[in-house]
Amino acid sequence: MANESTCANSSAVTGVTRAAAVKEHARLQGFDACGVAAAGPADPGGKLREWLERGYHADMDWLARTSAIRLDVREKLPGAASVVVVARNYYKPAPPEAQGQDRTVPLPSSEATGAVARYAWGRDYHRVMAKPLKRLAAYIDTLEPGAQSYASIDSGPVLERTWAERAGVGWVGKNSLILRRDMGSWFCLGAIITTARLEPDHPTPGYCGSCRLCIDACPTGAIVEESVVDARRCISYHTIENRENIPQSVGSRMGGWVFGCDICQEVCPWNRKTPVSDEPDFEPRPGQAAPDLKELAQSDEDAFRARFSGSPLMRAKHAGMVRNARIAIQNVEQAEPGR
Ligand code: B12
Ligand code: SF4
Numbered sequence: 001m002a003n004e005s006t007c008a009n010s011s012a013v014t015g016v017t018r019a020a021a022v023k024e025h026a027r028l029q030g031f032d033a034c035g036v037a038a039a040g041p042a043d044p045g046g047k048l049r050e051w052l053e054r055g056y057h058a059d060m061d062w063l064a065r066t067s068a069i070r071l072d073v074r075e076k077l078p079g080a081a082s083v084v085v086v087a088r089n090y091y092k093p094a095p096p097e098a099q100g101q102d103r104t105v106p107l108p109s110s111e112a113t114g115a116v117a118r119y120a121w122g123r124d125y126h127r128v129m130a131k132p133l134k135r136l137a138a139y140i141d142t143l144e145p146g147a148q149s150y151a152s153i154d155s156g157p158v159l160e161r162t163w164a165e166r167a168g169v170g171w172v173g174k175n176s177l178i179l180r181r182d183m184g185s186w187f188c189l190g191a192i193i194t195t196a197r198l199e200p201d202h203p204t205p206g207y208c209g210s211c212r213l214c215i216d217a218c219p220t221g222a223i224v225e226e227s228v229v230d231a232r233r234c235i236s237y238h239t240i241e242n243r244e245n246i247p248q249s250v251g252s253r254m255g256g257w258v259f260g261c262d263i264c265q266e267v268c269p270w271n272r273k274t275p276v277s278d279e280p281d282f283e284p285r286p287g288q289a290a291p292d293l294k295e296l297a298q299s300d301e302d303a304f305r306a307r308f309s310g311s312p313l314m315r316a317k318h319a320g321m322v323r324n325a326r327i328a329i330q331n332v333e334q335a336e337p338g339r
């Protein structure tokens with residue numbers, strides 16, 4: 001595979017081959033892709049600062065609070081020399097209960113089930129990836145005397161997409177996600193900051209070309225310019241992170257989405273041929289990919305916990321999911337009066 005770094009074969013431990021050994025170990029840990037970047041300032045172009053200044057982070061103040069660390073991995077790990085980025089494919093085909101849903105639009109399904117982002121159909125990816133990533137970090141530490149590493153998935157103060165792009169793991173698509181020609185964007189990222197010196201990969205070129213399907217398909221206009229998402233308009237932000245009321249301008253365009261949103265990925269041509277993930281933990285759990293809206297809206301906290309414990313849906317909390325289901329029900333009723 002040209003440019004997009006995959007997991008390579010080697011077990012030698014010097015220079016270029018050290019990076020190759022890391023990639024082979026990443027493959028053994030189940031990761032589908034792995035690349036290496038040289039540590040340093042993450043965002044010389046000031047894109048993160050500008051994004052924050054424009055308020056695109058909505059109320060995710062933790063992004064602003066940790067921005068100094070995000071801007072330079074050496075703030076997190078003094079002496080950091082390399083950033084290893086891994087990707088884990090989570091693509092599973094829709095289970096029968098979600099097959100009637102048109103996931104490229106915000107319309108509610110006629111079955112009055114909610115739509116859930118594909119990454120959240122199975123077990124929480126943080127849990128799935130944590131141990132393999134820690135094992136990979138421990139392996140990297142053996143490559144150089146005294147080497148230290150910091151492993152992070154999603155919640156750590158690391159600009160994962162920037163590092164993924166630099167490490168040749170994929171390119172930043174116009175929907176702002178990292179894409180690969182062999183997997184589309186149906187994967188989660190993890191990063192390891194390390195003091196070990198590993199031979200860096202080259203960034204991969206972008207393959208969006210003149211396409212702008214994701215920008216045109218976004219029902220709320222959240223992709224305000226190529227590769228830039230305003231979270232204040234993003235259904236994913238409102239259904240997962242927002243703890244307050246969802247503004248009418250977004251709620252009325254959410255359709256049946258009750259957790260996350262995949263519209264800007266479902267329409268992407270690179271996502272048509274993603275191989276099915278070999279991770280059993282990403283197998284859709286019963287009722288999780290397309291929960292019954294009325295059941296969800298009427299659920300009590302205990303029932304919610306019993307059903308979704310260990311899944312990404314817990315992030316939105318019971319109150320958030322009930323709120324989302326109520327909005328989706330209103331949208332169904334408006335689309336099909338008298339239901
Ligand atoms: C905050 C956050 C969100 C927010 C804000 C989204 C956003 N676009 O920033 C919300 C809640 C909306 C969100 C939604 C989603 N998220 Co999110 N999110 C994050 C998180 C925690 C931080 C992102 C961040 O720092 N944003 C700030 C902006 C400024 O940074 P950035 O977009 O990464 O931009 C950098 C580069 O992309 C580059 N860049 C920016 N613009 C441009 C333009 C050009 C032309 C170029 C070349 C480069 C470039 O420079 C920037 C600064 O260095 C990351 C995990 C992490 N720690 O990184 C996950 C992460 C990005 N999310 C992820 C996912 C899966 C999603 C969803 C698909 C979930 C869903 N199905 O609902 C949606 C997608 C929405 C979308 N189109 O972005 C994955 C992405 C995997 C992938 N294949 O890329 C991540 C990496 C989590 C993970 N570990 O897997 N997310
Ligand atoms: S996740 Fe949905 S709302 Fe957010 S940018 Fe993509 S299509 Fe738009």
Ligand code: SF4
Nearest residue numbers: 173174208211214268
């Ligand atoms: S839909 Fe088109 S523009 Fe958007 S990320 Fe995919 S290829 Fe790029």
